[in-house]
Amino acid sequence: MQEIVVTLFVFLGYLVNMTGGSCTLPDELTGLWHSAQRGPLTINSTHIMDYPIFMSVSVLSFDWECIEQSERKYVFQSTTTAFIYGSEFTGFLCLEFWRVSATKYYYLIHTPIDSTNVDHVNASRVRTTAATATGVCTDNPTDSSFVTMVEDGSVESGASEATCATDLLNEFTNVTISQHNDASSCTNNVMDGCSSKTKMSFTYDTSCTAVHKFSAGGNWTCLRSITKNGYTYVSLWNNDTAITSTYLRPYRYNTGETYRFACMVVSGASATLFPKICSDDTQNPTSVSFPGLKLTFSGASSTCHVTTEDESDAIYYVIIILGSLFVISLVILLVILYKKGVFRKCKRKCSKSHSIASLEIIMSKPPLKVQPLYRDESFHREKTDVISVLEFNMNFNVDNKLN
Structure with missing residues (x-):
């Protein structure tokens, strides 16, 4: 009898796990969101719908149901299967969500890329052992590989924008844009990073072609940035009305396409731009893989960045200078007073006053x-x-x- 009860509890626990009863997404995520890597996603408390993923010719997206949660990590199982190589496969995915604000999140993908479809998925044959976090969350992504998510309409309303990187807060009259391999480049581009500290506006020179642009209009909104290894990684939103790229195969790119999101890695006057998310740890301010772009900023005409630390240092030095001037002025004043004999007159007057005061004290003493x-x-x-x-x-x- 005891063995039957234990078996029943194990079976019920398995059912709860499979139905997502133990896994609930944050309430703020309910609604329509835009993922830098996957595009528009509809999310509720337990599901992520219309997630683009190439599983087969007939299966181009999955609806994910959350089946397991461990702190910020969520294990998802596809609600449908994909027929691959004569068998039915169920997909599993592990995501780690981090909150930036009520309208902005980012996530890290802990499921490694499958070589079959070159995408993050753990595919298991149907009727095999259910997936767990241990088997699905096996990858350890770097901080710079974050995937930004913004709530629909929040960029347009200004709720999800953020101040751009310090090095971008300037007006540059000569920006050179080159292909990742320096096959071609265009110069004399203008970038305005000061009219709005949360946006970068490029005015392209006529020599620039589609291979030098990820945005037709050149207007980007900064969403989030982190600093790592001395570089700043900036997630950008393209304000073009429409884009030409798709989200189906996130690691396949075509030359000359425009993208809704991009990642810029910047340091000083050098930067690289890559579609959607940062390519990998090899992307830095001077090197990027296909189809990335390299940018060199020059001709800075003005800056809208004020360094707080520099201001504090300036105040510190001003205080020192003013203090020194006060001391010098006091010494000069004392010297002038001494030469005019003020101290000698005061000494005689003070001595006389002291004698009278002494007598008054004596007279006032009690008998x-x-x-x-x-x-x-x-x-x-x-x-x-x-x-x-x-x-x-x-x-x-x-x-x-x-x-």
Whole structure:
């Protein structure tokens, strides 16, 4: 009987796991969101719908159901199967969600790329052992491989924008854009990063062609940035009305396409741009893989960036200078006063005042009880009588004269 009860509990736990009862996505994610790698996604408390993924010619997307959760990591199982190589396969995916704001999240993909379809998926034959986090969340992505997600309409409303990287807060009159392999480039482009600190606006030179642009209009909104290894990684939103690329195969690119999202890695006057998300750890401000672009900024005409640290240093030096001037002025004033004899006059006046004050103090002292000091009866007083200080002095002087 005991074994039957244990088996029943194990079976019920399995059912709860499979139905997603133990896995709930954040309430804020309910609605339509835009993923930098997957495009528009409809999300509710337990599902991610219309997720583009190439499984077969007939299966081009999955609806994911959450079946397991461990802190920020979520394991998803496809609600349908894909017929591949004569067998039915179920897909599994592991995502780690991080909140930036109510309208902006990002996630890391912990499921490695499958070599069959070159995408993040763990495909298991139907009727095999159910997937778990241990078997699906096996990859450890770097911080720079984050995938930005923004709520629909939040970029247009300004709710999801962020201040662009410090090196981009300037107006450059000569920006050179080159292909990843320097096969071609165009110069004399203008970039305005100051009219709005959350946007970059490029004015392309006529020599630029489609291979030098990921945005037809050249207007980008900064969404999020991180600093790693001395470089700044910036997630960008393309404000073009329409784009030419798709989200079906996220690691396949065509020359001359435009993209809704891009990742820029910048340091100083050098930067690289890559579609959707940062390509990998090899992307840096001077090197990027296909179909990335390389940018060199020059001709800075003005800056809208004010470094707080520099301001603090300036205030510090101003305080030192003002303090020094105060001390010098005080010394000069003292020297002038000394030469005019102010201190000598004050000394005489102060000495006279001191003598008068001393006498006043003596006169104001209370009477003293003293022993009788006399030689004649005319000055006789009882030893307990009280005499003033002046009387004492007079008696003493008279007594001395009599002798």
